Amino acid sequence: MGMKYRRYLAGERIYGCSKCKTHLATIHSMISRAFNGQHGRAYLFDGVVNVIEGEPNDRQMTTGNHTVRDIYCVKCATVLGWKYDRAYEQSQQYKEGKYILERNLLVDVQ
Amino acid sequence: MRNPEPEPDSHSNLSSSYDFVPEAGPSCVTLDKAGHSNGINKENGYSTPVSNGTVSNGSSTMGNGLAKHSSSITRVSLPGTTLYDDPYLDREEFVRLVIQSLRDVGYIESAATLEAESGYSLEAPEVSEFRQHILRGAWADAEPLLIELGVTDADALLDARFLIGKQKYLELLEARKTTAALQVLRNDLAPYSTALEQDELHALSSLMMCSDPQDLRRRASWDGASGNSRRQLLDDLQHYIPSSTMIPQRRFSTLLTQSREYQRQRCFYHNSPVNPSSSSLFSDHTCDKESFPRITTTILEVHSDEVWNVAWSHDGTHLASASKDKTAIIWRIGLEAEPSSRDCIAEFILRDHPYPLGCLAWSLDDSILSTSADHLILLWNTKTGALMKTLENHAETVSALVWLPDGSGFMSGSLDRKIILWGEPRESWNDIAIRVTDAAVTPDMRRLVAVGMGYNPPPTLGTLARANVRDASPPTVSNGNGNAVGPRPQENRMIIYDLKTGQVELSVHMEGELTSVKISEDSRYALINHAPDEIHLWDLEEFRLARKFTGQRQGHHVIRSCFGGIDGNFVISGSEDRNVYVWHRDTGTLLEVLEGHGLGSVNSVAWNPRNKRMFASCSDDNTIRVWEAPVYAGELLRGFSISASEPEMIGKGKGKVKQPWAYNYGGL
Numbered sequence: 001m002g003m004k005y006r007r008y009l010a011g012e013r014i015y016g017c018s019k020c021k022t023h024l025a026t027i028h029s030m031i032s033r034a035f036n037g038q039h040g041r042a043y044l045f046d047g048v049v050n051v052i053e054g055e056p057n058d059r060q061m062t063t064g065n066h067t068v069r070d071i072y073c074v075k076c077a078t079v080l081g082w083k084y085d086r087a088y089e090q091s092q093q094y095k096e097g098k099y100i101l102e103r104n105l106l107v108d109v110q
Numbered sequence: 111m112r113n114p115e116p117e118p119d120s121h122s123n124l125s126s127s128y129d130f131v132p133e134a135g136p137s138c139v140t141l142d143k144a145g146h147s148n149g150i151n152k153e154n155g156y157s158t159p160v161s162n163g164t165v166s167n168g169s170s171t172m173g174n175g176l177a178k179h180s181s182s183i184t185r186v187s188l189p190g191t192t193l194y195d196d197p198y199l200d201r202e203e204f205v206r207l208v209i210q211s212l213r214d215v216g217y218i219e220s221a222a223t224l225e226a227e228s229g230y231s232l233e234a235p236e237v238s239e240f241r242q243h244i245l246r247g248a249w250a251d252a253e254p255l256l257i258e259l260g261v262t263d264a265d266a267l268l269d270a271r272f273l274i275g276k277q278k279y280l281e282l283l284e285a286r287k288t289t290a291a292l293q294v295l296r297n298d299l300a301p302y303s304t305a306l307e308q309d310e311l312h313a314l315s316s317l318m319m320c321s322d323p324q325d326l327r328r329r330a331s332w333d334g335a336s337g338n339s340r341r342q343l344l345d346d347l348q349h350y351i352p353s354s355t356m357i358p359q360r361r362f363s364t365l366l367t368q369s370r371e372y373q374r375q376r377c378f379y380h381n382s383p384v385n386p387s388s389s390s391l392f393s394d395h396t397c398d399k400e401s402f403p404r405i406t407t408t409i410l411e412v413h414s415d416e417v418w419n420v421a422w423s424h425d426g427t428h429l430a431s432a433s434k435d436k437t438a439i440i441w442r443i444g445l446e447a448e449p450s451s452r453d454c455i456a457e458f459i460l461r462d463h464p465y466p467l468g469c470l471a472w473s474l475d476d477s478i479l480s481t482s483a484d485h486l487i488l489l490w491n492t493k494t495g496a497l498m499k500t501l502e503n504h505a506e507t508v509s510a511l512v513w514l515p516d517g518s519g520f521m522s523g524s525l526d527r528k529i530i531l532w533g534e535p536r537e538s539w540n541d542i543a544i545r546v547t548d549a550a551v552t553p554d555m556r557r558l559v560a561v562g563m564g565y566n567p568p569p570t571l572g573t574l575a576r577a578n579v580r581d582a583s584p585p586t587v588s589n590g591n592g593n594a595v596g597p598r599p600q601e602n603r604m605i606i607y608d609l610k611t612g613q614v615e616l617s618v619h620m621e622g623e624l625t626s627v628k629i630s631e632d633s634r635y636a637l638i639n640h641a642p643d644e645i646h647l648w649d650l651e652e653f654r655l656a657r658k659f660t661g662q663r664q665g666h667h668v669i670r671s672c673f674g675g676i677d678g679n680f681v682i683s684g685s686e687d688r689n690v691y692v693w694h695r696d697t698g699t700l701l702e703v704l705e706g707h708g709l710g711s712v713n714s715v716a717w718n719p720r721n722k723r724m725f726a727s728c729s730d731d732n733t734i735r736v737w738e739a740p741v742y743a744g745e746l747l748r749g750f751s752i753s754a755s756e757p758e759m760i761g762k763g764k765g766k767v768k769q770p771w772a773y774n775y776g777g778l
Contacts, residue, residue: 001667001710001730002416002666002667002730003416003418003667003668004666004667005547006506006507008545008563010565
């Protein structure tokens with residue numbers, strides 16, 4: 001795979017990992033604030049950086065069945081949220097390929 | 111056949127053409143003491159009519175005696191004007207250069223004989239007169255001769271006189287004849303100086319204040335009347351005098367030096383020192399391709415994950431490696447010339463890194479190894495393998511570690527936009543314009559060259575468009591592929607700083623990602639890896655891109671390169687296609703693509719600073735390869751069948767060192 005530096009974001013508001021401050025996403029790629037995770041409120045993002053994606057598995061959520069992967073911080077390996085691979089309900093398919101980050105695990109960084 | 115033909119008329123010309131040249135060095139000694147040509151001829155076992163009529167007149171101007179000597183030489187008349195067929199090789203020029211060389215080394219008799227036999231004289235009498243006047247400091251006698259020597263252009267004449275006047279002035283000052291010096295300044299220099307020379311004149315007049323001759327010589331960067339300054343003046347005056355009139359000093363030697371330099375530049379595999387014993391005028395210099403390190407002689411396999419960097423100790427006996435497996439290893443590479451009898455062992459495995467390692471640097475005396483693991487810098491005792499210190503001053507990944515050439519400490523650069531000079535006192539450059547991805551300091555301590563990602567200040571809202579990302583094949587690591595989260599393309603920069611002041615000398619925008627900087631030993635060039643697929647050689651004196659090296663693959667990974675070999679003659683780089691690439695630095699010619707590493711990238715390379723026929727490379731295949739010239743291994747290879755196949759991989763985790771010279775011949 002080779003060596004890579006972590007990516008750094010630029011923008012009005014940058015969200016980082018609360019544990020190690022690794023850049024994860026900016027407010028410009030946020031789609032929705034109206035999600036819930038295991039630790040309370042969560043955000044849906046169009047794209048995130050510096051995460052490792054785990055193996056896919058199916059989960060029953062309040063909005064139906066989904067295939068998701070946990071996402072981990074590339075530096076400190078904290079589980080930050082998940083990625084939607086597939087939504088079984090047609091109305092939920094807009095989430096496919098998008099990422100959830102838990103608000104309580106995020107911190108504003110520069 | 112050439113027909114010698116007597117030409118009695120030429121004798122008088124020849125006699126006047128010869129004169130005593132002070133810089134002939136040994137000549138005056140030989141002739142004054144050795145009883146002249148009779149003695150010389152006996153020594154040489156050389157007996158011709160030449161020896162007749164050579165009379166010592168005991169004076170320092172030996173023209174007369176030698177002129178008589180030449181009277182018995184028969185002038186050889188040759189057709190044409192060239193030496194051979196080459197129209198550019200003028201016979202007269204060639205012969206005059208030979209005469210000059212002969213006289214320089216003291217073969218005065220031979221030179222005179224050649225002058226007589228060829229009918230060409232080294233130079234006109236006024237030239238040597240002029241030279242003597244300058245070397246004796248007889249300025250008033252020298253000046254009028256300038257016109258006779260062909261300095262006819264009015265401006266050139268003024269310039270030449272200015273040079274002479276300046277020397278005269280300095281010598282008077284040196285002799286503490288201030289009044290006379292002042293007169294020279296007023297009468298000889300000031301009236302003729304151009305606007306440009308006004309500044310110099312100003313500087314010259316300020317030298318009046320010098321406390322003593324020593325101070326004067328230092329401040330004027332001038333070595334005094336008894337030093338080399340008059341000879342230097344002659345060299346300077348040479349610019350105004352046609353070279354056919356006054357041949358530049360030691361011209362033959364200059365040409366031969368150029369020839370040697372040309373041959374060296376053309377020698378693509380040049381990797382042995384050009385020393386007096388290995389060079390000959392009789393044959394062109396060329397280095398054997400076989401002495402170039404292009405076969406793997408040792409594979410170091412202890413790391414359990416990708417190896418990202420390697421660095422040699424300054425004494426060339428140890429190699430340090432940095433791995434994704436969160437360890438660094440100090441390897442002892444034995445000095446035995448023959449790889450098979452050499453011991454290569456993992457002396458210390460430095461384990462206490464909480465993150466994968468990126469950088470390595472040996473202190474000047476090799477007693478400390480500094481490593482970087484993410485934002486941490488660790489200092490290790492290389493004799494005991496003990497951790498000495500962990501430095502936590504950086505907030506983001508440390509991407510550059512370099513010990514400073516003056517011994518004052520080391521420098522670290524980081525993606526947190528800080529460069530820290532760890533000396534006494536510690537100096538931190540904060541909030542610089544880039545997130546540093548690598549940095550290096552020139553050996554002369556004048557400059558620091560840093561590369562990195564430009565820091566974009568927050569953009570204004572409304573300029574951003576949301577992009578749709580729908581990645582069909584989910585990657586294991588998401589980098590967002592740029593468009594979803596990076597509102598702008600990443601801007602990359604090379605910045606050249608003045609090391610002492612921290613001032614930016616040059617800041618250049620570059621398109622691709624920059625991952626490595628190395629500086630040439632002469633502090634002139636910076637070698638920079640530039641994605642995609644290019645390595646740039648920047649001229650730090652002229653602030654321009656001097657050359658590009660292409661062939662290697664570099665997309666999104668940190669790939670490093672370095673200079674190598676005698677005089678830093680080669681450029682080598684890792685590559686994402688698992689090969690090592692080698693170029694000739696001065697032409698950019700790709701010399702070798704070395705295969706051997708397994709799948710993934712060759713991440714870094716390092717040339718042994720002592721053994722110029724050895725370098726190391728490290729790869730995603732968890733191994734480090736040591737590359738050497740086939741000359742030693744060649745002996746061994748004869749006893750084995752050579753296979754072009756991949757070397758077999760050694761069992762994982764055994765911590766073995768393998769020496770596959772027998773079956774992995776790089777060139778096949």
